[in-house]
Amino acid sequence: MKILIVGGAGMIGRKLAERLAKEGSLNGRSIKSLTLYDVVEPVAPVGADFSVQTLIGDLPAEGEADRLMTDRPDVIFHLAAIVSGEAELDFDKGYRINLDGTRQLFDAVRRAGHAPRIVFTSSIAVFGAPFPDEIDDEFFTTPLTSYGTQKAIGELLLSDFTRKGIFDGVGIRLPTICVRPGKPNKAASGFFSNIIREPLVGEEAVLPVSEDVRHWHASPRSAIGFLLHAASLPGDEIGARRTLTMPGVSVTVGEQIAALRLMAGDDVAGLIRREPDQMIMDVVSGWPSNFNARRALGLGFKADVSFEEIIKAHIEDELDGKNHG
């Protein structure tokens, strides 16, 4: 089993590589090699008993995606993307990486002709307000951002290329990843993680929206679980509609804070400073907040059971199990 992770230097790519190194196999087949590709040098996971190659490159550039097909990877995780905030600010860059890059990769797979499994990370940003209370698997995609548009186009290409037998694609629409470790990135959704991550290490965090804002979350641990499960699903169980909304936890910001208070105490929860930001409130009001991920659940994808579990996963995976509160 040869695996390629496009976008291997990102948070999800790194965690996926670490998990693969730990497991040593995917879908019952032992891993022979792993290639991590990104625009900055990816970090090879420690302790892998298979060969790991790290490559730097510019995915949409001529011939670049073909280079990645040289050893005909059996499973390709396509995680590379310019995030929502940046794609909105830099129109050209967003289209170049998120659309052209994806298309170059898909076309290179077509030229290679070996029909691998491709797992493509899409996003709930493919949906645009107004929404029903709960978005089901048949709700239409009317994105209100360039990022969401580019992801929705990726979903369409994924289905068409799969239908044509060029590869065997599975798209997964990830919930907002929370608690996102490390430093804030340019995603407008950053505060959902900041208000948990920063207080847990004794730092202040800014909450720019009101506590009744509801959102759809998955822990990084769940996200990696989704990717591995997507890589292992038999294609004929998925059918023609190749992209699935992943299950998640729907909570309000108030419920997030209550969970933090429960697990880490009043002093920690007290480190959240309310500083309303109209621009962020406007962006967030266009986002979906709750889903019925029936298809994905039926196919065996597993979500976190509660926001407390999401905080617990963060403390275990990122803080060595220590609650610094």
Next chain:
Amino acid sequence: MKILIVGGAGMIGRKLAERLAKEGSLNGRSIKSLTLYDVVEPVAPVGADFSVQTLIGDLPAEGEADRLMTDRPDVIFHLAAIVSGEAELDFDKGYRINLDGTRQLFDAVRRAGHAPRIVFTSSIAVFGAPFPDEIDDEFFTTPLTSYGTQKAIGELLLSDFTRKGIFDGVGIRLPTICVRPGKPNKAASGFFSNIIREPLVGEEAVLPVSEDVRHWHASPRSAIGFLLHAASLPGDEIGARRTLTMPGVSVTVGEQIAALRLMAGDDVAGLIRREPDQMIMDVVSGWPSNFNARRALGLGFKADVSFEEIIKAHIEDELDGKNHG
């Protein structure tokens, strides 16, 4: 008012140009010039009291779309496309014209910077089975053909570029055009027109599906009406969801034949030869058959009232009012 028709040599482009020549104005503004652009030389309409330019070119080629922006057209009708059957057989050509061509045009408009109205013809092929009995304005787009995929991508780009203020786009999903004049093209839907057009001039026509097949039709005359109305609609009445399913007439093949019999007699209807074709039946079974086009009706788009009226329009517009039966 300067108008550009991309795809000006096709059946709809030609009829649109003729109608513009006859009217002399669009949305209350007199037409100063009309440019017809296509891969084969378009025919200039007779009797126009404005300047008409015909251009041949390859839309997705480098610099080609920029050339079309030289005189900064106020309204652009983007009708150019490889039809469904051909896009399915020639994967590269379909993506090159239907996706790359559309994107080149939209990017050229962005570079020109004058934010014109763009009317983009999409298709009900953006929908893929299974369907509800009646597809409403919120049904999701899960195309089952490359053509439908390319049109759905065009819709997404149209909305995002409009949201960014690059142009003011309106997408219209045309029903199957019936009765399509002239010779059959490569569209798998050709027989819906053939079984009316050919018998009306005393020729046999082949019906490859059963009479209970239901489909969604609009006359060429209605289609031109949709295009002119779309060019004139105030953008703020449309909202963020820029593509509209056009109203049409939902009839079974049996009802089409009954209408033909009513208007032209038994002998004419008797020229239809049943010759079931499993491949065409399979393709057609994946097509939608009935819609509720509430949004478009609310915005003033007008459909034919019956299939009899569709036949009448064909006799008037294509057969000089003579029923040759």
